[in-house]
Amino acid sequence: MMRRRLLLLLVGALGVAALAYPATAAAHGIVGRADLPIPVWLFSWAAAIVLVASFVALSALWTTPQLQSERRRALFTLPGAVLALVNAIGLAVFVLVVYSGLAGTQVWSANFSVTFIYVVFWVGVPIASVLFGNVFSALSPWRTVARALRWGIGRLRGGRTEPPARYPARLGQWPAVALLIGFAWLELVYVERDSPSTLAALSLGYFAAMVVGMLVFGVEEWTAQADGFGAYFGLLAKMAPLVRGEDGTVFLRRPLSGLAGMRVGPGTTALVCAVIGTTTFDGFSNDAVWRELEPHLQSFFSGIGLHATPATELAYTVGLLACVAFVYAIYELGINGVAHVSRRYGSAELSRTFVHTLVPIGFAYVLAHYFSLLIWQGQAVGYLASDPLGNGANIFGTSSYRIDYTIISFAAIWYVQVAALVAGHVGGLTLAHDRALSIYRNPTEAVRSQYWMLTVMVAFTCFGLWLLSAVGT
Amino acid sequence: MKRRSASRRALPASRRWLAAALCLAIGSAVAAALAAGDAGVLGLAPALAIALLVCRRRYPGASLLVAMRSRALRRPARRGLSPLTAAARVLTVAPRGGLLLACSLAVRPPPGALPAR
Numbered sequence: 307m308m309r310r311r312l313l314l315l316l317v318g319a320l321g322v323a324a325l326a327y328p329a330t331a332a333a334h335g336i337v338g339r340a341d342l343p344i345p346v347w348l349f350s351w352a353a354a355i356v357l358v359a360s361f362v363a364l365s366a367l368w369t370t371p372q373l374q375s376e377r378r379r380a381l382f383t384l385p386g387a388v389l390a391l392v393n394a395i396g397l398a399v400f401v402l403v404v405y406s407g408l409a410g411t412q413v414w415s416a417n418f419s420v421t422f423i424y425v426v427f428w429v430g431v432p433i434a435s436v437l438f439g440n441v442f443s444a445l446s447p448w449r450t451v452a453r454a455l456r457w458g459i460g461r462l463r464g465g466r467t468e469p470p471a472r473y474p475a476r477l478g479q480w481p482a483v484a485l486l487i488g489f490a491w492l493e494l495v496y497v498e499r500d501s502p503s504t505l506a507a508l509s510l511g512y513f514a515a516m517v518v519g520m521l522v523f524g525v526e527e528w529t530a531q532a533d534g535f536g537a538y539f540g541l542l543a544k545m546a547p548l549v550r551g552e553d554g555t556v557f558l559r560r561p562l563s564g565l566a567g568m569r570v571g572p573g574t575t576a577l578v579c580a581v582i583g584t585t586t587f588d589g590f591s592n593d594a595v596w597r598e599l600e601p602h603l604q605s606f607f608s609g610i611g612l613h614a615t616p617a618t619e620l621a622y623t624v625g626l627l628a629c630v631a632f633v634y635a636i637y638e639l640g641i642n643g644v645a646h647v648s649r650r651y652g653s654a655e656l657s658r659t660f661v662h663t664l665v666p667i668g669f670a671y672v673l674a675h676y677f678s679l680l681i682w683q684g685q686a687v688g689y690l691a692s693d694p695l696g697n698g699a700n701i702f703g704t705s706s707y708r709i710d711y712t713i714i715s716f717a718a719i720w721y722v723q724v725a726a727l728v729a730g731h732v733g734g735l736t737l738a739h740d741r742a743l744s745i746y747r748n749p750t751e752a753v754r755s756q757y758w759m760l761t762v763m764v765a766f767t768c769f770g771l772w773l774l775s776a777v778g779t
Numbered sequence: 780m781k782r783r784s785a786s787r788r789a790l791p792a793s794r795r796w797l798a799a800a801l802c803l804a805i806g807s808a809v810a811a812a813l814a815a816g817d818a819g820v821l822g823l824a825p826a827l828a829i830a831l832l833v834c835r836r837r838y839p840g841a842s843l844l845v846a847m848r849s850r851a852l853r854r855p856a857r858r859g860l861s862p863l864t865a866a867a868r869v870l871t872v873a874p875r876g877g878l879l880l881a882c883s884l885a886v887r888p889p890p891g892a893l894p895a896r
Binding site for chain 1: 800811822830833841845847
């Protein structure tokens with residue numbers, strides 16, 4: 307116990323020490339960069355030192371696996387009425403998003419749907435999932451409707467509720483990967499991304515596809531494998547200290563311990579890499595390197611006969627996919643190194659074994675890149691809720707609210723971004739070390755394998771900080 | 780010996796293209812960033828340094844870490860005192876005052892675990 311406390315203290319102290327230098331940075335193209343008291347690259351070096359120190363501390367002091375099994379402690383039971391209320395709220399908000407998108411003003415900043423989808427849904431739900439568990443399983447409108455329909459169909463079929471078809475195992479989570487990348491493409495590449503009516507129409511299409519899929523293949527199976535958002539939020543929820551049982555009981559568990567039992571199938575690695583890669587591209591598309599590269603790509607596509615808009619979209623699509631591939635390549639090469647340490651396991655097996663270590667990194671990237679968006683643009687929900695259609699209504703009396711950009715300083719944003727990146731990677735390193743202890747009997751092999759994971763983590767940290775610092779330069 | 784041969788295995792052919800593509804991508808990005816005068820690219824130096832080290836199968840300090848780990852494993856974990864030991868701790872004190880004088884003057888000193896009065 308003392309050793310673990312010492313370890314936590316050491317890691318925490320190093321983290322604080324590394325962050326004890328003020329600076330400012332930007333994310334998501336919203337924040338401008340202010341003057342930095344020290345060069346940005348020094349932050350990367352400090353973060354790398356924190357990771358190396360964490361690696362040493364873990365290797366020396368974390369001697370037995372601690373996170374390979376969930377130790378749940380029941381806290382309380384959620385009444386069925388609460389769950390039904392949350393289901394209804396999720397459904398009502400979805401209806402509002404679609405209605406405001408179709409019937410409201412087409413000015414994105416005055417329409418509820420755009421801010422809700424890109425800020426509350428895309429950034430807020432992942433954070434809530436990591437804090438409180440899989441909240442989206444209760445809020446998901448398509449899941450609620452599919453469950454209700456399945457219940458009704460079951461009643462008609464005399465109580466038989468099994469789905470008519472079996473989900474093809476070989477597909478795994480690939481549909482979720484495609485949908486997640488598709489959403490990222492919509493957000494980062496598509497020129498009509500801010501059009502409320504387009505977003506509403508796409509939301510309706512997604513809703514219909516999900517409901518049909520759930521009815522055919524089963525609600526839980528489809529949610530976990532093919533619903534892009536269900537799979538993504540469910541993945542992040544495994545980091546949470548809270549988990550809800552099937553009977554509604556809420557349990558407390560060690561943070562991150564839920565990831566050890568993560569179901570890894572076809573497409574799972576790609577799903578995690580897609581989370582990191584798409585966020586990476588969000589930062590990279592604001593970087594000087596991309597600004598140099600993009601015109602060449604665009605002119606290449608123009609040269610083969612495409613108009614300006616499709617050429618630009620194709621160039622950005624290439625960039626988006628390249629970022630996902632880049633993240634995948636770094637991870638696979640790191641795993642390849644781990645495989646060289648011992649003949650006991652092959653690369654493919656190790657890739658599946660260690661993929662859960664990327665989940666905290668994915669969340670760290672999301673938090674770091676979108677934090678400013680959530681804090682600033684998230685305030686817009688205050689006045690958009692009163693006037694969701696942008697027609698001058700004042701339902702809750704809050705339509706005169708405005709975004710307060712002084713609510714948080716640039717320096718505080720930079721602290722949060724660096725802290726999120728470093729903490730996420732230390733979390734990943736901890737998970738990797740814990741897993742290595744459980745699969746390698748030889749301590750030398752366990753330690754050596756983690757040199758490779760350390761390399762992967764340092765690479766992702768330095769790369770992430772570089773991208774964050776490059777925004778707005 | 781086995782470990783040694785394992786560490787000297789060559790990169791599988793299926794992964795060579797991956798390594799080559801990654802090196803190319805990183806090299807191009809670094810070159811482009813340097814050309815654009817982006818000093819932030821220096822931030823990638825720690826990652827590249829560690830990568831170069833492990834790619835050459837160098838694991839500095841690994842044996843030390845293993846030794847530290849085994850030392851930590853050997854060290855008995857601190858547990859709460861058993862009730863018997865705790866009671867003995869409460870009752871057994873070093874002689875003081877008159878008892879100390881008596882002990883020093885005694886021909887045969889009393890046992891160490893003499894209960895205090």
